[in-house]
Every structure is written in C-alpha cells, then in structure tokens.
Amino acid sequence: MEAFVSRFVDRVTIHVAAGDGGHGCASVHREKFKPLGGPDGGNGGKGGDVQLVVDPNVHTLLDFHYRPNASASNGKPGKGGMRNGAQGEDLVLPVPDGTVVLSPDGEVLADLVGVGTTFVAAAGGRGGLGNAALASKARKAPGFALLGEPGEQLELVLELKSVADVGLVGFPSAGKSSLISVLSAARPKIADYPFTTLVPNLGVVTAGETVFTVADVPGLIPGASEGRGLGLDFLRHIERCAVLVHVVDCATLEPGRDPLSDVDALEHELAQYTPALKAEQGGVDLAERPRMVVLNKMDVPEARELAELVRADVEARGWPVFEVSTASRDGLRELSFAMAAEVERYRAQLPPPEPARVVVRPTAVDDGGFTVEPDPEVEDAYVVRGEKPERWVRQTDFNNSEAVGFLADRLAKLGVEDALAKQGAEPGSQVTIGSMTFDWEPSTPAGVAGVLGRRGTDLRIEHDDRVSASERKAAKKARRSSLDESGRFLEDQD
Template sequence: MSRFVDRVTISVAAGDGGNGVASVHREKFKPLGGPNGGNGGRGGDVRLVVDPGVHTLLDFHYRPNARAENGKRGEGNHRNGAQGEDLVLPVPDGTVVLSTDGEVLADMVGAGTTFVAAAGGRGGLGNAALASKARRAPGFALLGEPGDQLELVLELKSVADVGLLGFPSAGKSSLISVLSAAKPKIADYPFTTLMPNLGVVTAGETVFTVADVPGLIPGASQGRGLGLDFLRHIERCAVLVHVVDCATLEPDRDPISDVDALEAELAEYTPALAAEVGGPDLASRPRIVVLNKVDVPEARELAELVRADMDERGWPVFEVSTASREGLRELSFAMAREVEAYRETLPEPEPARVVVRPTAVDDGGFTVEEDPELDDAFVVRGTKPERWVRQTDFNNSEAVGFLADRLAKLGVEDALARRGAEPGSQVTIGDMTFDWEPSTPAGMASVMGRRGEDMRLEEDDRVRAHERKQAKRDRRTSLDEFGRHVGDAEDDEEDDR
C-alpha cells in the first residue's frame, strides 16, 4: 500500500570548507622560493528544488538525514582545492520549509524554485594568499569553515484551486473521478481516502485543479479521526466546496448540521494557523455547496428541503449525482468562475527563483560581556571574531599570533581592557576558551612585542644587489693593485740586472 507523507523533520548538513595549505616553493639554489600554498575549496550547499515529478515527502520520511560534499584541501604550487558538490533534494510543489521553532523560511511554489537550506563552509586561505609585506613567508594556513547543520520541518500544502470538504463517504473522491481523469480509491466506509486526491478539471477555456481533504470530521482540529494533518491542504485553495451526502442513513446527521460542523472545524483551525505561520483567513474564501447523491429519491427530497436554508447564506447550491452525472457541468463552470475571479486578484507570476535564508549583515561588530559562569572571564561575540577562531589552527603558534593580530586590529583587545580584563583572564570566543595575553597592556601605549612572526624573516642572509656591485669593485681594485705590485717587482729585478 502506498503511503502519503506531508510533514517530515529532516536534518541537513552542508559540506565543510577545505583547509588551506602552507607550502613553500623549493628548487635547486632556491630553498625558500616563496609561499605557494593553495586555498581550500568551498563546501557544497544543500538545496531544495521543486520537482513536478515529486508528489509526496515520503523519501524524506525514510531518509531524513542529508549531507553535502566537503570541499577539498588546497595543495602546493598554488593549486586550490576542489569545491564540494551541492546536494539537490527534490520536493513537491507547495512545500513549506519551517525551522523547528515554527518560523517560515521558504514557501516553495512553482517548478524549479530553489531554497538553499544549508550553506557550505568557506575554504581556508593558503599561505600564498596570506603573504604580505610584513609576513612574506607565512608558515601557516587557515582552516576551512564548517558548513551549516540544522533541522528543518517540511510541510506539503497541495497547490489546488478548489478544495472539497465533507464528511467521510460524502462522495468527494467520486466527484473528483467524474470531473477529471483522476482515479482515486472509492469505497463506502469511513476514511477510505488516506491522502489528498488531486484532479485536473477543464471547464470551457479554464483549467483548474481540485483536491479533497480526507478525514474532516467534528473534532478534527483537536485531533479526532485523522486530525488536522490534512487541513493544511486547503490553505492555498481559491474556493471551498462543501460536499454533502443527502442519502446518509445516520439518524443524527443532515445537510445543514454537516455544513455547520465543518465550518466550526475551519473556524477552530484558522487560529491555529495564525499562531503557527500567520495563516490565511479561511472565512473569507468563497463557498459552494454541493448536495450530492440526488439520484436517490429520498436524497432529492431532502435536497429540495434544505436548499432554501443554504440559499440564505449567500452560497451557490448545486444538486448533483456522480452516478447519473446530473448537475456536474453547471458545477464545473461555477467552480471555474470562482477560480478565474481569484486568479485576477493575484500578481503576475514570477519565474522560478532561488530562495536564500536571510542572514545578518557582517558589519564587523562584536560585543564583550562578562562570563556569567566564571569569575574574571569574558565572552566575545561577533561574526568576524568567531569565524576567525574557527579558521585558526591552534597547534601552530604563528597562526595563533596571526589571530591575535587580527583581533587587536579589530579592537577586541581594547574592548577587553575597558571591561577590566587583565593578563591571564579567560576569554571565550566561539567554542574556544584561552588565557588572554594582550599585545598592549591595559592603560599603556607601549607594545610588548610582535607575535606570529616567521623566524625566517629575521634570518635573511641574502646578498643584495648593491653588495654584489661593491664586491665586484673590490675585486677589480684588488686585481689592479696586484698588477701594479707585479709590475713594480719586475722593474726592480730589471734594475738589479
């Protein structure tokens, strides 16, 4: 038996960025030919894409965990690491993406609509990209950033123009089967339909979709029967159609009470929607009442009795029979008129788009607060400081010095000093806690010394061009003097002879 799943919770993890590499160009007579370490590749994103061929969230029910490919590590000779491949997850049209707190992140309607559920981590810079005038041969590289990891809730809200409401066995599935080419399961026992059925109907030049809502009974908004799991499928409908069984044999039911009971459930469901997602106002949607099964004589008599009460509510009423197909043409054109009126109020359709979760602007700001759990401890929060800490290899003293230089340039050390931090105070940035050793002591302007230096910069024994020229001149002078000495000696020997 096929299963219909329209709400799932999934865990997505984007790929981690690849690490940069610290490498130095080496060849004969050039032991230190300069840094040539490449950058790490960016991690792959996790993307949700609307696929018209997907109609349920069943695949996510069985495979709720998804992870994109990591970026590759950089290599020497300025070779950057490969980027991680994006993971594309197809979802049905009408999927709503929510956070675990209920915040709507994306409403995915339209084939090709894409939502970046988790962004891949940036790759770390290699030492070639970190080289500068002050640090010409960095002996370190930056680590890649981890990709986003989060849980998301996916909800499927069928994209239908007309929603059929009615008690179980009211004839909704039969109505869809005769109005369209859909072939839903039909039986005479309650809860035959366990998933929404969709059908495409053509009335004149208007083509629209019809969907039924299974299991809507009194108390559904409190969880009775199939509960309110399927009520979300009517949120996008332009018109709601009450399908009333006029041939029911249950003594405590009649068409008017059936409609009143279903309207009460919709009224109960609307506040739940508003609290969850600022949901739609279902009370303002146009209604159509369908008095079904009038091919039965007793049902026709009952339909004629209740028609006047339905007309007083201002809703169009149609007497139909799915067996004899009586009244179906008039009903389909009435649905088409309501759908056309609704479509005229909609804005121009937009092309398929990429939906990206909004993120805070990286303005370089940060805050310094006292740690509530420890004495003489502080917590630094900010996008840049936390990212820099994630990129630092704390097993490399030069990389730690580079981090300290960056934090000092950003103003973190001055802010810590103003908050009363002293050398040795514990400072937490992101997931890292360390003892604070300032490069400038609090209240003093003198510099204690540079950190993060490459010792090779201090051991520069290269011969400069002006030194080579001077050595050449010295050698030439020495040769001239030697020649003069030899000439003088020969002259003296000649004189002696």
C-alpha cells in the first residue's frame, strides 16, 4: 500500500505577473445625417493585481512549491460608444500567518501577520485612455488612443516564520517533540534516532489563564548558522518567540557531550544567526531573548545524577533550570507555568493593539521629475529617465503618427526638450526613453500644441505614407477621364 507523506515547505520562490491594462479605443460616433458625431472611444480596463492574503486554513507554502507561477487576468480594451473595457480580475493567493515577503536580494517587502492581512505583490497595468478622453480644443477628434500599460512582473521569496511564543532548541533526539506532545495536544512523530523531526512542530499550551504556542527547531547542530544540517532552514521559526528554551538530553551516551557543552554549542549558533525581520516586526537579535534550560529524561537514574552536577553551573548564568521527564511527566506543570509567566511578561511590553485598518499609500504617478543624461555607451546620445516620460512612451502607439505627435507635445510641455537642449542635444541626436530609442527632432516650444493634420496624422512626422482623401479623389478623377464614351479604356481601342 502506497504511503502518503505530508510535506512542509517554509521557503519558496514565486514568479508573479499582474494583468496588463486594456488598450483605449479610437472611435468616432457615426449615425445617419451625422457622419462625424465626435470621438466616442472608451478607456481600457485596468489589469488585475496579484494579492497575498493571510488565510487561517493555510499552514504551509507547499502549494507555491508545486505552482510557483501566478498570473492575474488582463484588462479588456475599450470600445466605441463610450464603452470602457472591463477590469481584469485580481488573483488572491492565500498564505499562512507569519509569511514574510522578500525580494531576491533579501529585502523585506512585507510581514504578513494576522488573518486577513493583504499585500499587493504585483500591481496591474493601467488601462489606456480612449480618444474620447483625449479630446481637447486643439484635438477635437483624435485619431488615436493610448495603449494599456503592462502589469508588474516580479520574482519574490516567501518565508514562513511561525508565530510561536516559546521556541524549543536542542540537539537531535533531545526530546523536543516529546515535550510538545505532553504539554499540548500536538502529536508529532517521535523516534529514537536523530533527525526524526523534519518539520517545525507547533503546539498550543494552556497554563492557568494563559494560552500560548510552542514550536521546536528540528535538527539544530553545530554549524547550523552556516548551512550545516537542517537548523538553518528552521531557525527562522523562532525569530518571533518571546522566550527560548534549551532542551538538554541528560541521558545521552554520545562521547564528548554533556549538558553544558550542548548549551554552549547551541548558544553559539543562535548568536551567529541574523534575523531577517526588523525590530518593529518582532525579529530582534536572538541573543536578547530570555532563556530557560530544561534538563530532560529525568526518569533515567544516570540523567538525574548528571543534572545535579550541572544545575548550579547553569543557574550561575542567570537562567532558570527545570528538571523534567516526558515519560513520567515530572516537572511539566512547573515548566508550563514558568513559560506562561515569561510569555505574559513579553506581551505586557508590547504596544497596545490597534484596530486593523486599511492604509492606502498611493504612488505619486504624476511626479514630474525626470533626468536627462548623456548615454555612456553611444556618442552624441542621451537617456531620459523618469516615471512620467517612461509611462507615456509605454502608452504610445508608434504606428500612429498622430499618437507620436501627441507624445512629442507632452514631452515638450513637461520640459524634456528644453532639458535636452541644455545638455547639448542637436536635431538628429539619439534619445532613449524607456525601451524606445529615436532621433530627436525639436517640435514646438514647451506647452504649445503642434500643428494638426488630418485624423491619425501629425504634420511634424516625416515619411507619412498614408493616402489622403484629396489624393484618392484626384486618382478617381484621373481614372474617369481615361474612359471614352462607351465606357472602355482608351488604350483598349487599339
């Protein structure tokens, strides 16, 4: 019979892609006896966001391990008749409580604690404006619309840092899992060989009126802070703990090991570990956490004798010592109440909880700041950087000369042309904005709209190969004049 083994995943790398914004529509209202009723192209819809939301029913990042790619839906394009495109649906990804979102470089972007906490991992692209929204006194019937912006695409690292009050640390087979099983209703796997526990175990303990959670760190051995063994993968689970408890095996038969050397080795690893969370997020230096020492396996006579020898040395460090036996359950009541007292003391130091509220911090998309710098790779070339000009370039349909002329007007009004001139740019100089590179041709003084031609064209744009209405009319007249009275071409009379 096939055995199914549940997997616990607490660190994954995911790729999220928000939806693209829909393109705006360039349309003119037409009806009988009213062929040019004005622009009526609708705006494109906004692309969907990718959101991470804390879900109480999710306890691992396993789903992201198997499905690391997540994409939201795109916004719909606008239509004629002033019909705006539908917005793309947001993609909501449930994550466990205590999930930390990091950039690939290790920068903490969000600390998701508390059911319902939401983080927008990737923002959807804005929809493009239709020609109805672009109409003005200078452009009464624009023959173009703006393109929708692409949605954000990011690579994120998700780490699960368990929200536990008490963290149990100790060598493999020290009895951490057994201690959780007798203090709480948790039923972790227990065996008499090292590295039995391969995933962090959580248990809920009640001592009097205090309820707190206990977590263990599996496989913590010397060198764990440098990546040896399993400890480095699970040390993150005790960053938020109020108190750390050393569980020491007093009945070990391994040569060269004793309770004091075990504690010293583990303290060295804790001191070497650097929390990823900041102080305000509960991730202070582990060396500052209160300590307790549990001398375990007191049901073994040799263990009790060893405990009597080392107890005074441990107490000299200022740490409370408890002698317990998970087999006979001796000393567990005193230990649980001591843990509860430390947890209550830690909670009393925390600031009073504030009611959850939605904090909106919109990005200043209309910030007019930009820079013009010489291109370090190309001679007599310049690079324009800034939120506005780069966004305008993304929205421009470069197959439409009127749209290109509209972009030139916007850049001139923003002051980009003046800045290029001050940098020494001359007509024909290569200018790069975002992903587009083109030859600079000064259009008009800043703030003055360019001379308009027919819809969809701009007189400032050279090499316009569109056939105008007057040219089509002249060609039609020439064809008619080449016919004789019988309706045949003159050349056919030969």
